[in-house]
Amino acid sequence: MSALTLRAVSKRYGTVIACDGVDLDIDPGEIHGLLGENGAGKSTLMRILFGLETRDAGTVLRDGEPVRIAGPQDAAALGLGMVHQHFSLIDPLPVWENIILGDTGRIRRAAARAEILAIARRYGLPIDPLAIVGTLSAGERQRVELIKCLRRDxxxxxxxxxxxxxxxxxxxxxxxxxxxxxxxxxxAVVLISHKLAEITAATDRVTVLRRGRVVFRSATRDTDVVELARQMVGRDVSLGAEAAALGLLPTGPGTVPDVARQPAMRLRGLVVRPFLNGVDLDVRPGEITGLYGAEGNGQTVLGDVLSGLVVPDTGIVELGGVPVALKRPGALHRAGLGIVPEDRHRAGVVLDLSVAANLVMKDPVVNRRRLRRTAERLAEEFGIVGASLDAPLRTLSGGNQQRVVLARELSAHTKVLVVAQPSHGLDVGAAEDLYARLRSCARDGVAVLLISTEIEEVLGLTDRIAVIASGRIAGELRTADATTERLGLLVGGVAR
Known part of the structure; x- marks a missing residue:
């Protein structure tokens, strides 16, 4: 008997059909992969399972019995747990307080900490219950979320x-x-991922959604990444040019950068204690420079510096050979730097503003008709698909939200484009489109800095790779000369 069964589950939002008669069986003792492009219906299906949305039709069965899920408490009572893509942790609180949030009755601190340590040991998820969440790496935060979920059994x-x-x-x-x-x-585990190599390596069965319908299901051993990509996007996808979008390492030699070009951006001696310890980096026009390293080595803070959110303790940022006054709000933007931040929800968009407002928020023009025409042009040019330009941005899929940020930044006569963790949360089709646009930017003479922890992404897109470790550049090499072994040594702080 399946642990969880969905039969003919449907959900409609006005004229948009999010889920169209979905059948799904999740068996105990298996990892089941769920694939689909942004907007395919995956998130809606999960929200229905957790009582965050009400299905219009269909049945949900738990261990063969029909169930009604009116909210997250019902889902928890039925033994359903979920670890979301965007962490729901409170940074100033310690780990143990984050994990027990929502508990009722008297809280016994020592007992709660002991319980958390026992779960951590049981599942091989080492964590310090007293650590402040804001000081943890992304990997450690993921452990906290997983322990929080597993604690509810x-x-x-x-x-x-x-x-x-x-x-x-x-x-x-x-x-x-x-x-x-x-x-x-x-x-039973349901794994939602856009990394097809990850799905084929980790799951037992896989189901693919497209436009709200199940279009493919298979035992994982009986399929491969080529077939899964084809089923997801409804067309053939190149394993060569689009390897990074599939979560695969590229094949063949990379390009050789032109070291004779003068840098469009220079970073010299950037220090933000204790995160950055003297970062020196050049980014040249017409190239994609990759900044690669393990999460928590200063990339996020560097992105915040280049976003204008953090002023470094010391060091300079030069654009076109001219130092930028980093203490002045908007100085980097006015100097020609555009940025697609790591967390677009925190620093890249305003979710409750309209799609149109997010597209033109950096435009100094105040003429409403002109701004509207600009928004319409950018939406068409960048293939931004949504119900309306007047709809709140939060109604768009992740891929379309990323396109909004990219369209806005590139429309401002950008000379240097900084893109941080660009494919996080994007499916194959959306990532493929993003990568094509980044390559096009470089061909047009824009200097692109790609900050990424995805080795496939860095090897597949860049001309040159700088490795960051412990808040400083540990080494730099041409992508044509890079291997996973050499990059791994540099990430570990071993120059080679």
Whole structure:
């Protein structure tokens, strides 16, 4: 008997059909992969399972019995647990307080900490209950979310893009934990991921959604990434040019950068204690320079500096050979720097403003008709698909939200484009479109800095790679000369 069964589940928003008669069986003792492009219906399906949305039609069965799920408490009572893509942790609080949030009755601190340590040991998820969440790396935060979920002893565990902010080693550790949970305790796991290589390596069965319908299901051993990509986007996808979008390492030699070009951006001696310890980096026009490293080595803070959110303790940023007055709001933008931030919800968009407002928010023009025409032009040029330009941005899929940020930044006569973790949460089709636009930017003479923890992404897109470790550049090499082994040594602080 399946642990969780969906039969003919449908959900409509006005004229948009989000889920169209979805059938799905999740069995105990298996990891089930759920794939689909942004907007395919995955998130709506999960929201229905957790009582955040009400299905229009269909049946949900838990262990063969029909159930009604009116809210998250009902879902928890039925043994459904979920770790969301965007962490729901409170940074100033310690780990143990984050984990017990929502508990009722008297809280015994010592007992709660002991329980958390026991769960951490049981599942091989080491964590310090007293650590402040704001000081943790992305991998450690993922452990906190997982412990928080496992503490409620779910029979069905749903993971939404769990490795989008993890290094390859952290991802391997996570899947080893999941395998132990599935095999020893007969739990059922649903893995939602855009990394097809990850799906084929980690799951037992896979289901693909497209436009709200199930279009493909298979035992994982009976399919491959080529077939899964084709089923997701409804067309053939190149394994060569689009390897990064598939979560695969590229094949063939990379391009050789032109070292004779003068840098469009120079970073010299950037220090933000204790995160950056003297970063020196050149980014040249017509090239994509990759900044690669394990999460938590200063990339996020560097992105905040280039966003204008953080002023460094010391150091300079030069654009076109001219130092930028970093203490002046908007100085980097006026000097020609555009940025697609790591967390677009925190620093890239205003979710409750309209799509149109987000597209033109950096435009100094105040003529409403002209701004509207600009928004319409950008939406068409960048293929931004949504119900309306007047709809709140939060109604768009992740891929379309990313296109809004990219369209806005490139429309401002950008000379240097900084793109941080660009494919996090994006499916194959959306990532493929994004990569094509970044390559086009470089061909047009824009200097592109790609900040990424995805080794496939860095090797597949860049001309040159700088590795950041412990807040400083540990080494730099041409992508044509790079291997996973050489990059791994540099990430570990070993110059080679």
């Amino acid at each position: 779910p029979g069905v565990l749903i993971l939404d893009e769990p490795t989008s902010v993890l290094t390859r080693a952290e991802s391997a550790e996570l899947f080893a934990v999941l395998r132990r949970v599935v095999r020893s305790e007969r739990r």
